[in-house]
Every structure is written in C-alpha cells, then in structure tokens.
Amino acid sequence: MEDVTRSVLAEEILKRLDLENLCSVACVSTTLRSAVVSGVLPSLTSLxxxxxxxxxxxxxxxxRGCIGLRSLTLNCLRLNSSAVHGVLGPHLLELHLLRCSLLNSTVLTSIGSLCPNLRVLTLEVADMDSPVVFQSNLTKMLEGCPYLESLQLNIRGILVDATACQSVRFSLPQTLKALRLQPLLESEAILLMNRFKVTANHLSLADYSSLLSPSSPSFTLQSLSLVLDLISDRLIIAITGSLPQLVKLDLEDRPEKEPFPDNDLTYTGLQSLGYCQQLTSLSLVRTCYNRKISFKRINDMGIFLLSEACKGLESVKLGGFPKVSDAGFASLLHSCRNLKKFEVRGAFLLSDLAFHDVTGSSCSLQEVRLSTCPLITSEAVKKLGLCGNLELLDLGSCKSISDSCLSSVSALRKLTSLNLAGADVTDSGMLALGKSDVPITQLSLRGCRRISDRGISNLLNSEGTISRTLSTLDLGHMPGISDRAVHTITRYCKVLTELSLRSCFHVKDSSIESLATRERQAEGGSSKQLRKLNVHNCVSLTTGALRWLSKPSFAGLHWLGLGQTRFAGRKETVTDTICRERPWLTLCFDGCELGCYDGWEFHTPQCH
Structure with a gap:
C-alpha cells in the first residue's frame, strides 16, 4: 500500500513541481525525499x-538522480571544466552551457568525445585560450558531434579574436539547420557561404529534389545568425546565393572604423535578399558603442526595395539606419501583411507619421520595439494602441512619450511587457495604468525622473490588474523613489520575482527590511519569493542592512547585485554572511544587470 501511495504521490503531485520546490519537498521527510529521488528525478527528460x-x-x-536526461541547460557562471565534464554523456541530445566564465576550451573536446548524439548545442564561453588552441578543440568537438542540427557558439571577452571560429567551415556537420556564430570576420563568413555553395553544386540533379529532406546529403541551413566585423553587399550576396532556403537571417556588425563606400551595405545587398523566398525573419543591426558609425548608404529607397523583395517577412529588426525616414519604415509595415514583430533601434528620422495607418496595414503586430527613436511621441503610441494583438511594447529612450498615451496602452488587453524607460511620464500617468485591466508582467520605468513614490502607489494601489500580474519591475535611476515606494511594492506585488532599484539614491535599509518581511510571508504561501534583486549604487544603504540579507531572509534569492554600495568594501565578510548555506545564490559586485546576462565574461563571481 505504501508503494502505491508513493507512486501516486510522485505521478500526480511531485512531477508537477519545479526543481526548487522538489528540493524543498525532499527536506520535509525521508518518505518525501525517497519519493523525489526514486520517483521523480529518474523520470526527468529535460532539466x-x-x-x-x-x-x-x-x-x-x-x-545524481537524473539518469534519464535528454536535454540539459546549465548556468556555468561558477562551474569549472571538471564540473561540466562530470554531467556529459551519450544520453544527451540537447545541451546548453551558458555564461561559462571559468571554462577553458578543453570542455569542447570533452563534449565531442562524450556527447556523440547531440542534436542541439549552445555554448557561451569566455576567451581563456589562444585562438590556435581554441580552433583545435572546436574542430575536435564538431568532428565528434556528427548529428548536430543546431549550433550556437558565442565567444566573449576583452581579448576575443574574431579568427577563433575560422576552422568551423571545415568541420560543420551537414545535418545542421540552425547556426549562430559570434564573433566572425566578414571574410571568413563569405568563405563559409562558399563552402555551402560548393557542397550544393556537387549534387546531381536528382539530389535537388530531396534538398528539403532531413536525409539530404547537403546543407539545408534554415536559420543563420552571425555577429561580424562588417556587413557588406558581398556578404549578403554570398548568403543568398548559397542558402536560398533560409527562413531566418540575423546579422549584426561592430565595425571599428567607417567602412569604405565600396565595401559597405547598399541597395544591392538589400535587394538580393529577395532570392530567399522563404525568409520570414530578418535582423540587420550595426552596433557601434561610442562611435558614430552606421549604415550611411541606405535611405528610404533601400528599404523600399527590401519591402518589395521580402513581402513574406513576419519579423523585422533594423538598427543603425539613421537616413531612413517614415516613408521607408511605413513601406515595411504596409508591404509585409503578416508582420508580427517590428523592431527599430536608433532611427532618428522615424516619427509618428510611420504609424498613421498602422491598423489598416499591420493589425497582426504582436511585438513592437522602438528604442532610441527621439521623434516618436504619444501620438504613435495611440495608433499602436489600436493593435489589439499587441503583447510587447518597448519604447525605451523615447523621451517624448508622455501621460497622454497611457490610456491607450491600458486598452491593450493582451499586453504583458511594457518598457517606458526614459519616458516623460508622471505620477498621474501611473494612475491610468494602475486602474486598467492590462495584464502586464514585465514593466520598466528606468530613468523616469518625474515618477515619485506617489506614482508607484498610483500604479499598484488602484484596484487594477497590474498588482496581481507584475513579476519583473525596473525602477533604476529614478531619483523620486525612496523607501515608501518599496513598502508599497512589498504590500501589493504578490507575484514579483525580479526587482531592480539600481542607482536609487534614497533607498535605505528600511527597504531591505521591508523586502525581507515580504519574503517571510512568501514562505507561508501568500506570495512568490523574490529571485533577483539589484541594489547596485544605492549609496544610502549601510552595512546594517546585512542582517536582513542574511539567512533566513530571502530564502528564494538566486541573484543579488551589490556593486558600488558600502557592501562592496567588505566583499569577503558580506559573501560569507549572505551566502552561508545558500550555495545557489550569486553575488555580483561588478555592476551587471539582473542575472549577469550581459557582462559575465568580465568578472568572476564570488566564491562561497
């Protein structure tokens, strides 16, 4: 009878819990521990x-108990090569190793020798070895994984060498359908495309009929994502000529200097994208930090040609096109009738006029991101407010957005993510959002200087939906935010799991105490526990708040940002006090955003 009860418990209840809750259940009694270890963990196929x-x-x-895994995703921020080596094996079909700041490239050799059946592989690694050593280990890995269908390789670091991936083209398995490489030289990318083309040219006419078959002997790459030193016409033409079956193309470049006129992206390259007749997702971005380098040879005419050549696009992302105006962007909205995702970065000529008739052309829009577009005002948002399917609206650094459009935003019944960072919204505007039924789960008000504690109260204490749905909140760089706002958050936000108070100078120890009190209530089941908290550069915090950050408070915390606070001067003591008996908690003193998603390659997390 006991075996039957344990089986029912494992099948009907425990298998519905996530890993963290399973660990908590296992600590309750030996019976529950046995049920978790013997009944649940061995049956997991994905972790x-x-x-x-x-x-x-x-x-x-x-x-130890996960003997049936087929898919494994690891955050390797605090794992070395030997730790990762121990979890590899031929049973894995899918492997994602993220934020590998401590791993050297020998892990590549281990993957090749221990995981011969891999179909999907993602690696985010720091540049800890020389390019020659890395290339050798990369070749061994690819030769040992002949069935790969998806490969994402992201190499980051201060001394990163773009030639590190140059050996890839000799070893890629022909089963590959999705490829992402970062970084890669334009010249190497063209050679890679030429290899794809040569492989296809060696097929007989009979083989062409089976090109789209999974058993085809040639490359049938459908998704290509590259981060390069330069995007040029030569590159685009090489891609479209070699991979006409592409469905997704994502290109980003980071040139060190202004490209020569005959070696840059022009109308010719954009028009050649029409050869990829199955293309549904396109991203072209030029990112140049602290340098005014952009796609200067593309204006509205280039985008006209693109919109006519690629009418089947469902997702468009364009960044670094300062000479394209409303006419160019509007042509995409009108020509691509199935457009669901539209993202534009740094378009200084994009204004409200581009969205004048958006409901008549792109009513299928689900995600709109307009980042750093200074001419966008509330009038554009009012037009977008008529797109009833909108789920994500990102207006980051659009400083002319004001309260007048928030009533339109409040009418979007499917909106779950809203970014108003840097907008000119006020406490009154927060009242409009607070009274609405819009189911927002992610909200950024970063840098909204006209919002004070009262605005946060208006947002969360107005009997609307947002206080019951909000899980991620960014209040960074807001001088009007103090302990009162944090007390409001702890009282009304029952499902909040991520909170950023970065550079809120008036946040004091009382805020930490209030959050700690909320966490104890969460343990009783009345609300969710906080997973990530960022108080970087909250200069009013004192070391007295350490008692509230220590166990048993914040039992569910996974990540805590403490850079440029008084804690930073006592790293060893703080790390020992806060992380004692909490080996899953990561402390970051290096100024990363929530979770160290960007910047992990530049620092080593604190050892516990």
Missing part, C-alpha cells in the same frame, strides 16, 4: 538550471 548558478557540489546533488 533547466539557467535561472541560478549552482556550484559543483549543488550540481552533483541534483544530477
């Missing part, structure tokens, strides 16, 4: 440990 960064001991405890 995602990306939300926190385990150490080697924690990882070994978790993996």
């Amino acid at each position: 995602d440990l990306s939300v926190f960064s385990p150490d080697e001991v924690t990882l070994n405890h978790v993996m």
Whole structure:
C-alpha cells in the first residue's frame, strides 16, 4: 500500500513541481525525499538550471538522480571544466552551457568525445585560450558531434579574436539547420557561404529534389545568425546565393572604423535578399558603442526595395539606419501583411507619421520595439494602441512619450511587457495604468525622473490588474523613489520575482527590511519569493542592512547585485554572511544587470 501511495504521490503531485520546490519537498521527510529521488528525478527528460548558478557540489546533488536526461541547460557562471565534464554523456541530445566564465576550451573536446548524439548545442564561453588552441578543440568537438542540427557558439571577452571560429567551415556537420556564430570576420563568413555553395553544386540533379529532406546529403541551413566585423553587399550576396532556403537571417556588425563606400551595405545587398523566398525573419543591426558609425548608404529607397523583395517577412529588426525616414519604415509595415514583430533601434528620422495607418496595414503586430527613436511621441503610441494583438511594447529612450498615451496602452488587453524607460511620464500617468485591466508582467520605468513614490502607489494601489500580474519591475535611476515606494511594492506585488532599484539614491535599509518581511510571508504561501534583486549604487544603504540579507531572509534569492554600495568594501565578510548555506545564490559586485546576462565574461563571481 505504501508503494502505491508513493507512486501516486510522485505521478500526480511531485512531477508537477519545479526543481526548487522538489528540493524543498525532499527536506520535509525521508518518505518525501525517497519519493523525489526514486520517483521523480529518474523520470526527468529535460532539466533547466539557467535561472541560478549552482556550484559543483549543488550540481552533483541534483544530477545524481537524473539518469534519464535528454536535454540539459546549465548556468556555468561558477562551474569549472571538471564540473561540466562530470554531467556529459551519450544520453544527451540537447545541451546548453551558458555564461561559462571559468571554462577553458578543453570542455569542447570533452563534449565531442562524450556527447556523440547531440542534436542541439549552445555554448557561451569566455576567451581563456589562444585562438590556435581554441580552433583545435572546436574542430575536435564538431568532428565528434556528427548529428548536430543546431549550433550556437558565442565567444566573449576583452581579448576575443574574431579568427577563433575560422576552422568551423571545415568541420560543420551537414545535418545542421540552425547556426549562430559570434564573433566572425566578414571574410571568413563569405568563405563559409562558399563552402555551402560548393557542397550544393556537387549534387546531381536528382539530389535537388530531396534538398528539403532531413536525409539530404547537403546543407539545408534554415536559420543563420552571425555577429561580424562588417556587413557588406558581398556578404549578403554570398548568403543568398548559397542558402536560398533560409527562413531566418540575423546579422549584426561592430565595425571599428567607417567602412569604405565600396565595401559597405547598399541597395544591392538589400535587394538580393529577395532570392530567399522563404525568409520570414530578418535582423540587420550595426552596433557601434561610442562611435558614430552606421549604415550611411541606405535611405528610404533601400528599404523600399527590401519591402518589395521580402513581402513574406513576419519579423523585422533594423538598427543603425539613421537616413531612413517614415516613408521607408511605413513601406515595411504596409508591404509585409503578416508582420508580427517590428523592431527599430536608433532611427532618428522615424516619427509618428510611420504609424498613421498602422491598423489598416499591420493589425497582426504582436511585438513592437522602438528604442532610441527621439521623434516618436504619444501620438504613435495611440495608433499602436489600436493593435489589439499587441503583447510587447518597448519604447525605451523615447523621451517624448508622455501621460497622454497611457490610456491607450491600458486598452491593450493582451499586453504583458511594457518598457517606458526614459519616458516623460508622471505620477498621474501611473494612475491610468494602475486602474486598467492590462495584464502586464514585465514593466520598466528606468530613468523616469518625474515618477515619485506617489506614482508607484498610483500604479499598484488602484484596484487594477497590474498588482496581481507584475513579476519583473525596473525602477533604476529614478531619483523620486525612496523607501515608501518599496513598502508599497512589498504590500501589493504578490507575484514579483525580479526587482531592480539600481542607482536609487534614497533607498535605505528600511527597504531591505521591508523586502525581507515580504519574503517571510512568501514562505507561508501568500506570495512568490523574490529571485533577483539589484541594489547596485544605492549609496544610502549601510552595512546594517546585512542582517536582513542574511539567512533566513530571502530564502528564494538566486541573484543579488551589490556593486558600488558600502557592501562592496567588505566583499569577503558580506559573501560569507549572505551566502552561508545558500550555495545557489550569486553575488555580483561588478555592476551587471539582473542575472549577469550581459557582462559575465568580465568578472568572476564570488566564491562561497
């Protein structure tokens, strides 16, 4: 009878819980521990440990009972090569190793020798070895994984060498359907495309009929994503000529200097994209930090040609096109009738006029991102407010957005993510959002200087939906935010799991105490526990707040940002006090955003 009860418990209840809740249940009694270890863990086929960064001991405890895994995702911020080596094996079909700040390239050799059946592989690694050593290990890995269908390789670091991936073209398995490489030289990318083309040219006419078959002997790449030193006509033409079956193309470049006129992207390159008749997703971005380098040879005419050549696009992302105006962007909205995602960055000539008739052309829009577009005002948002399917609206750094459009935003019944960073909204505007039924789960008000504690009260204490749905809130760089706002948050936000108070100078120890009190209530089941908290550069915090950050408070915290606070001067003491008996908690003193998603390659997290 006991075996039957344990089986029912595992099948009907425990298998519905996530890993963290399973660990909590296992601590209750030996019976429940046995049910978890013998009834649940062996049956898991997929395990995602990306939300926190385990150490080697924690990882070994978790993996010990997971004997049936086919898919594994790891946050490797605190794992070395030997720890990762221990979880590899031929049973894995899908492997994602993220934020590998401590791993050297020998892990590539281990993957090749221990995981011969991999179909999907994602690697985010720092440049800890020379390019020659890295290339050798990369070749061994690819030769050992002949069945790969998806490969994402992201190499980051201060001394990163764009030639590190140059050996890829000799070793890529022909089963590959999705490829992402970062970084890669334009010249190497063209050689890679030429190899694809040569492979296809060696097919007989009979083979062409089976090009789209999974058993085809040639490359049938459908998704290509590259981060390069330069995007040029030569590159685009090489891609479209070699991979006409592409469905998704994502290109980003980061040139060190202004490209020569005959070696840049022009109308010719954009028009050649029409050869990829199955293309539904296109991203072209030029990112140049602290340098005024952009696609200066593309104006409205280039975008006209693109919109006519690629009418089947469902997702468009354009960044670094300062000479394209309303006419060019509007042509995309009108020509691409199935457009669902539209993103534009740094378009200084894009204004409200581009969205004048948006409901008559792109009523299928689900995600709109207009980042750093200074001419966009509330009038454009009012037009977008008529797109009833909109789920995400990003207006980051559009400083002319004001309260007048928030009533339109409040009418979007499917909107779950809203970014108003840097907008000219006020406490009154927050009242409009607070009274609405819009189910926002992610909200950024970063840098909204006219919002004060009263605005946060208007947002969360107005009997609307947002206080019951909000899970991620960014209040960074807001001088009007103090302890009163944090007290409001702890009282009304019952499902909040991520909170950023970065550079809020008036946030004091009382805020930490209030959040700690909320966490104890969350343990009783009345609300969710906070997973990520960023108080970077909150200069009014004192070391007295350490008692509230220590156990048993914040039991569910996975990540805590403490850079440029008084805690930073006592790293060892703070790390020992806060992380004692909490091996899953990552402390960041290096100024990263929530979770170290960007910048992990530049620092080593604190050892516990």
